[in-house]
Amino acid sequence: MKKVTTIITFALLLFVISGLGSNVQAQASEKSSGDEIVKKANDLAEKYGFKAVSDENISTEATLNFDSIEEFEVFLKTEQEKNNISEELNEVAQLSQKVMSLANTTKTYTYKEYTGVSVITSYAQVTRNSKGIVTNVNVWSDQSGINVPIKYLETTTFYTLNSSKTGGTATIKGTKFYGVNVVGQEVGYSNPVTYTVSF
Structure with missing residues (x-):
């Protein structure tokens, strides 16, 4: 009877250990799969001018x-195409503002990029x-609305x-930070942006 109990105990022990082994194997496989997704996402991001970041600017x-x-x-x-097109659209919009501004003494020119939220x-x-000569220029930018998952x-x-x-161009440089979840893998990216406002 003692032999049977020992064999059953040994069999149960092997069963538990093999179950744990397969669980560890499954976790290792999931981690490997997650690492592959992050690598692919990072490679794509780099291709389109984004930089992987681990930063407090990224929202989880x-x-x-x-x-x-x-x-x-x-x-x-x-996103890449939007950055390229925004410069062209800005030039057209600012030309009309420039023509209308000749009678004004102070005017604020703007360019807006909509990020979804x-x-x-x-x-x-x-x-x-009074002669139309520029005497002062203030340049700045801000983000309004919800600044997650894209923060500027x-x-x-x-x-x-x-x-x-009588006119000119204001240039604003900044960085957009993206909190991203790709196939269950949380990653963060940054992308430098440049906005121009003609006046």
Whole structure:
């Protein structure tokens, strides 16, 4: 009877150990799969000009969620195209503002980028004298709305005047931080952005 009890105990012990082994193996497999997803996501992000970050600027409370690497790539491509198109649209919009400003002494010119749940606005407040010569320019930017999962931080601003000093271009440089969840893997990215406001 003692032999039977020992054999049963030994069999139960092997069963428990083999169950734990397969669980450890499953966890290792999941980690490996997660690492592969993060690597693919990072490679794609780099391709489209994004930089992987581990930073307090990334929100883990609200993230952009993607069910596949392909879906994430479509988003990255759209963001890149949006940055390229925004410069062209800004030039057209600012030309009409420039023509209308000739009668004003102080005017604020803006450019807006809509990020889904927030708006990043760039400003150039321009003062001109009675001859239309620019006498003062203030440049700044801000983000309004919900700043997760995309957070914007301004890094520098400056402006240049044309040769007649009747107009110019304000430049705002900053960084957008993205909290992202790609196929269950939380990652963060940053992307430098430049906005221009013609006046």
